[in-house]
Amino acid sequence: MDHGITSHPAPAGLAVAPTRRLSAGAPSLPSIQNRKSKIENPILVIVRSIADRQQIVCVSAEAHALGIRCGMTLTQARALYADVDHAESEPQRDLKAMMALGRWMMRFSPVVALDCVLDKDQRATPPTSLLLDVTGCERLFHGLDNLIRQASDALSRIGITARLAIAPTPGAAWALALGCEQEGAIVGQEDLESALAPLPSASLRIGEELAAALHHLGLATVGQLMQLPRDLLPSRFGPLLLERLDQALGRIPEPLVPLEHRTPVGARMEFDGAVSSLEAIWSIFQQLIGRVIAQLVHRGCGARQLDIELLRNYAPPLRKTIHLSRASRDSVNLFNLFRCALEDVQPPRRSRLRGRPPRPPIPPRSPASASVRLIKTVDDGFTGLVLSVPNYEPLADEQISLLEHEQYAGQIELDRLIERLRVRLGGEAIVQAELVESYVPELAWRHDAGEAGAKAELLAPRGRSSAAGTTLARKRKKIAAPLRSLPTPPAPSTRPLHLLRPPAEVRVMVSPSHDQEGRPVAFTHENEVRRVLHAAGPERIGGRWWDGHDKTRDYFDVEDPFGRRFWIFRVAQSGKWFLHGVFE
Amino acid sequence: MRLISCHDGKLLALSAAQLGPSPARTFVTGLAPIDALLPGGAFACGSVHELLTEPGQGSAFFFAALLAYRAASPLAASQTLAPAPTPHAPIVWCDPKGELYPPALSAHGIRLDQLFLLHPAEAQQVWAVCECLRCKGVSAVVAAPPCLSRVEARRLQLSAERGGGVGLLLRTAGPGSTHYAAATRWLIRPTPGERTVQRWNIQLIHGHGGRVGQTVILEYHRETNLVRAAEQLADRPSQKKSRPITRSA
Numbered sequence: 041m042d043h044g045i046t047s048h049p050a051p052a053g054l055a056v057a058p059t060r061r062l063s064a065g066a067p068s069l070p071s072i073q074n075r076k077s078k079i080e081n082p083i084l085v086i087v088r089s090i091a092d093r094q095q096i097v098c099v100s101a102e103a104h105a106l107g108i109r110c111g112m113t114l115t116q117a118r119a120l121y122a123d124v125d126h127a128e129s130e131p132q133r134d135l136k137a138m139m140a141l142g143r144w145m146m147r148f149s150p151v152v153a154l155d156c157v158l159d160k161d162q163r164a165t166p167p168t169s170l171l172l173d174v175t176g177c178e179r180l181f182h183g184l185d186n187l188i189r190q191a192s193d194a195l196s197r198i199g200i201t202a203r204l205a206i207a208p209t210p211g212a213a214w215a216l217a218l219g220c221e222q223e224g225a226i227v228g229q230e231d232l233e234s235a236l237a238p239l240p241s242a243s244l245r246i247g248e249e250l251a252a253a254l255h256h257l258g259l260a261t262v263g264q265l266m267q268l269p270r271d272l273l274p275s276r277f278g279p280l281l282l283e284r285l286d287q288a289l290g291r292i293p294e295p296l297v298p299l300e301h302r303t304p305v306g307a308r309m310e311f312d313g314a315v316s317s318l319e320a321i322w323s324i325f326q327q328l329i330g331r332v333i334a335q336l337v338h339r340g341c342g343a344r345q346l347d348i349e350l351l352r353n354y355a356p357p358l359r360k361t362i363h364l365s366r367a368s369r370d371s372v373n374l375f376n377l378f379r380c381a382l383e384d385v386q387p388p389r390r391s392r393l394r395g396r397p398p399r400p401p402i403p404p405r406s407p408a409s410a411s412v413r414l415i416k417t418v419d420d421g422f423t424g425l426v427l428s429v430p431n432y433e434p435l436a437d438e439q440i441s442l443l444e445h446e447q448y449a450g451q452i453e454l455d456r457l458i459e460r461l462r463v464r465l466g467g468e469a470i471v472q473a474e475l476v477e478s479y480v481p482e483l484a485w486r487h488d489a490g491e492a493g494a495k496a497e498l499l500a501p502r503g504r505s506s507a508a509g510t511t512l513a514r515k516r517k518k519i520a521a522p523l524r525s526l527p528t529p530p531a532p533s534t535r536p537l538h539l540l541r542p543p544a545e546v547r548v549m550v551s552p553s554h555d556q557e558g559r560p561v562a563f564t565h566e567n568e569v570r571r572v573l574h575a576a577g578p579e580r581i582g583g584r585w586w587d588g589h590d591k592t593r594d595y596f597d598v599e600d601p602f603g604r605r606f607w608i609f610r611v612a613q614s615g616k617w618f619l620h621g622v623f624e
Numbered sequence: 625m626r627l628i629s630c631h632d633g634k635l636l637a638l639s640a641a642q643l644g645p646s647p648a649r650t651f652v653t654g655l656a657p658i659d660a661l662l663p664g665g666a667f668a669c670g671s672v673h674e675l676l677t678e679p680g681q682g683s684a685f686f687f688a689a690l691l692a693y694r695a696a697s698p699l700a701a702s703q704t705l706a707p708a709p710t711p712h713a714p715i716v717w718c719d720p721k722g723e724l725y726p727p728a729l730s731a732h733g734i735r736l737d738q739l740f741l742l743h744p745a746e747a748q749q750v751w752a753v754c755e756c757l758r759c760k761g762v763s764a765v766v767a768a769p770p771c772l773s774r775v776e777a778r779r780l781q782l783s784a785e786r787g788g789g790v791g792l793l794l795r796t797a798g799p800g801s802t803h804y805a806a807a808t809r810w811l812i813r814p815t816p817g818e819r820t821v822q823r824w825n826i827q828l829i830h831g832h833g834g835r836v837g838q839t840v841i842l843e844y845h846r847e848t849n850l851v852r853a854a855e856q857l858a859d860r861p862s863q864k865k866s867r868p869i870t871r872s873a
Contacts, residue, residue: 468743536728537686
């Protein structure tokens with residue numbers, strides 16, 4: 041084989057276009073594949089909302105068969121066929137999915153590039169195909185036809201319909217994949233021109249507008265373009281057409297920008313036999329975490345999530361996941377979290393026979409934690425330990441000014457405390473409160489939504505941009521912003537520190553008696569009659585009638601002869617009395 | 625001067641420097657009668673203070689909130705040479721049953737962004753509180769632990785010493801609170817107030833070098849949101865100046 045686009049001896053491009061439609065430049069193709077699993081209706085279109093209209097940017101094959109085309113509005117599509125399902129276009133997600141597919145395709149070639157077509161404004165459109173440099177790879181797969189068959193099989197196994205082609209240049213491979221009727225075409229250098237000639241001119245990656253212009257001029261195929269004088273093409277159609285033609289024919293080189301190969305961060309160790317002592321596991325963890333930290337340092341990142349797998353004989357591995365509220369590559373911190381996470385693992389029998397276990401190497405925790413809760417039984421011990429960091433993000437080296445050092449250290453320690461408590465006691469163990477604008481006392485606050493958001497972020501899959509990663513510390517700063525003080529707090533001092541949930545019903549004597557408007561003079565709570573010495577009120581609080589809570593409450597702040605103050609209310613509609621809080 | 629101390633069956637030689645006010649930070653409540661009861665006129669940070677109430681009398685939420693607020697945002701006068709802590713340092717309130725009402729706390733001046741609510745399981749409450757106390761970033765931890773053993777009480781105190789924050793334990797006087805390792809213990813009893821004034825008797829019942837046994841009246845004025853403290857006058861119960869508006873015979 042004697043191909044040449046670059047200095048490689050035998051280059052060959054494999055274009056993979058995971059597409060259901062043959063129209064070049066149809067975006068959001070992976071998303072059609074993605075959504076298909078969720079949306080039952082096969083007649084699916086993907087729309088992009090532009091101002092007040094929803095323009096279709098991608099259609100499924102079934103919808104295309106009904107005459108629905110890209111560029112229509114959703115209303116037009118519905119006019120053609122009423123039962124059209126639609127989903128909003130998500131270019132970022134599509135790009136992510138495409139990159140994931142590209143990384144997956146690295147099993148066929150180390151050089152995988154996303155194909156970004158520039159539109160007329162020189163903006164990159166979402167990639168719709170992958171270009172693989174399979175130069176030299178055919179030997180591993182015993183020939184290019186084997187390679188293309190294996191790739192095609194693998195893609196169809198994961199449910200992606202794709203068109204594949206192999207050609208000496210990326211441009212030609214792309215054109216063949218999209219334009220050739222024959223599936224899995226393999227074209228060599230010698231018959232490149234003859235293979236390209238019958239293809240439609242739109243298959244040259246020239247954009248829809250230019251393709252339409254060529255179509256109007258009757259230049260339907262690449263062969264017709266090749267017969268035109270070269271000098272005329274740029275002046276008539278712009279520089280892009282000739283460049284694409286030359287790239288496809290291999291006259292000018294087209295270097296691929298390969299996807300960065302992301303080795304997963306992780307480390308594993310398999311033991312010779314079953315290891316049953318938790319102390320040994322701890323020391324192995326320290327070795328492994330050292331390796332993981334070395335990988336993280338190399339990338340300038342810190343771990344946000346740590347997955348631990350303890351392999352066992354004859355049993356599924358024991359999995360633990362540690363979420364970190366800020367990126368960290370501190371071995372002591374990670375080790376402590378690991379120990380917290382492993383606390384509900386029972387030390388196996390052998391280690392219990394040895395009597396009191398020796399103190400672990402780093403004991404910065406309280407002695408209380410040394411008592412291990414016995415929940416899961418580990419009979420034979422563990423046969424291996426696997427660490428992986430599925431989610432990491434860049435760790436900025438923060439400059440700490442001298443004066444604020446103590447505060448900063450305190451903040452770091454607080455973050456670690458929160459992580460520790462969450463690992464051990466669960467995500468809801470430590471929360472912050474947030475005021476809500478509401479007159480109904482029990483609805484005037486809630487657990488902070490920001491915290492929940494941070495948690496949702498922690499659980500988010502990897503691959504999100506680091507800019508989205510917000511640590512708890514940053515969250516807190518945001519909370520401290522003046523915006524948070526917008527809901528006006530209730531009038532000072534009229535609310536008790538101790539609020540009963542739910543309010544307890546009490547029997548109240550009112551004066552004048554039998555009066556729905558009377559003031560309380562005594563009430564019975566927990567079988568004790570409390571005379572009311574002072575009663576301040578009533579403070580009338582209307583219910584949230586729009587939510588269905590239409591009860592109006594009259595609150596009284598009452599004091600008994602011993603000086604205890606209670607907050608009781610009468611439901612105006614029913615006349616029942618409730619104890620809602622204690623001022624104490 | 626060298627002193628010999630006998631503790632736990634061991635003799636220790638102490639130097640005078642160890643006995644004096646520790647270099648640790650202190651804070652004052654700003655209420656002179658209460659501060660005057662204390663050794664050195666200030667609450668010690670890095671230790672546990674117990675707020676006891678009599679059985680059936682609730683817990684001393686208000687006094688705890690007051691102390692936590694002052695520990696987290698100290699008055700300017702209380703600052704010694706030690707570096708000033710952050711103006712609104714974090715407070716952890718251990719609230720396993722969800723009794724606390726944070727909006728009321730925010731009305732008393734504790735900002736909600738400095739407040740962390742801890743909801744541990746019953747069995748892990750002491751551990752969780754210890755962890756919070758050991759954290760240098762936490763200025764005050766309020767907790768109502770169950771019956772503490774001697775070891776647990778001591779562990780809380782040691783944790784507070786390490787972390788430098790203030791531990792405020794809400795306990796019930798009686799057999800459940802025989803073991804303690806706190807720097808000061810207070811007995812808080814509600815006492816009749818007025819229509820818009822709530823009063824408590826605050827008695828120092830333990831505190832080395834403090835005026836143990838003295839009682840101070842803490843007053844909280846509902847309408848002006850004002851906190852005052854007054855020394856109890858001898859032989860004169862606090863008088864009810866105004867009669868309630870409506871009162872049964």
